[in-house]
Amino acid sequence: MSGGEDGNINAVEAHHRTPSEAWIELMAGNARFVEASSSHPNQDAARRTSLLSQQHPFVMIFGCSDSRLAAEIIFDLGLGDAFVVRTAGHVIDNTALGSLEYGVEYLEVPLIIVLGHDSCGAVTATKDAVATGKMPAGFVRDLVERITPSVLASLRKDQNSSVNDMVEEHVKQTAARLVENSPIIANAVARQRTAVVGLTYRLDDGTADLVYSNGSIHQ
Template sequence: MSIPAPHALTPAEALAKLQEGNLRFINGQNEHPNQDGGRRQSLVSGQDPFAVIFGCSDSRLAAEIIFDVGLGDMFVVRTAGHVIDSASLGSLEFAVDILNIPLIVILGHDSCGAVTSAIEAKKSGVLPKGFIRDLVEHITPSVFAAERKGFTDVNSTVVEHVKETSERLVDRSRIIGDAIAEGRTAVVGVSYHLSDGEAQVVSGFGLQDD
């Protein structure tokens, strides 16, 4: 099987571009790049995003806004609590193996409702109804991991869940693991602060050789 051609940006360069955009957002200096009619027309025949965001579905976590990017810049996959399932995993593998995206960002945030539900379910021993239960069961291992480190509050647990999600993604996906080993992509865990807009890097795989 042939190895996909590398992206024009390295994983480290892609991360730097996101961090620059986030700094503009924090400082209220958004440039709103790639959001006009010309950009829209240029993407009709194809796309070449430089990052894939696997983030929480929370309405306060609009990835293109907090990183100050535009159309065609990011491939976005979202589930409540950035829980990995077969559809999200397939989407991330598509981003890496077909679109050759050099950076995967696992994006969590303060006061996450899904993480809060998992913490409360663990404390009470009562699981929620319907498929929300499945969501909580996927997050609960991160709650235990946080507690082993002495963290019981939601925001510290969110950080641990971001780290755990990053590790699970690399462990579960051979496609992504191989891409990291080949230096074609990296996985970075980021925790977003609702109050000041900062997207803080908390973990990473595959950046050390860039």
């Protein structure tokens, strides 16, 4: 997928992708990134112009704010391809949930990705807080409190859980909570208009691994 005339066509047609088509395209982009063969699509002036009055992203990415997790880069995406929401530890609050509902309700995005990564600082801080009983100061405490259920669930499964085990559990719980907490997202998934997928990203090789799915996608 490239800019120019094709970029203009894609800006319109992305709106009509199925969850499965969106999933296949997303993972093809990650494969290119892993192989160091990124095509850097939809990043030229023609693509920019085609998006002046409309946007039809084919994926929403709700990911951690970590600087090593640049969503458009690791999935080889361009302008107009992804609607991105990021918080530390991909913690859900009302603003994040409202942003995702906007993407489903108004942009009809067919795929929601919850994106975690190994060595997550927010999850590490929560693991430490659970172990020591000492909570961090300021609003970081709010992050830790929201991640704590995932850390405790991981420890119940295995008292020797690593931070990366906890990240995976947190991705699963976050993805499930999106559907549980939002009737708008739940309705879109039930109608097979949207799928919710959880991925964990490996910092060492750039691979995004599937750990959760709710909706119709093909692996």
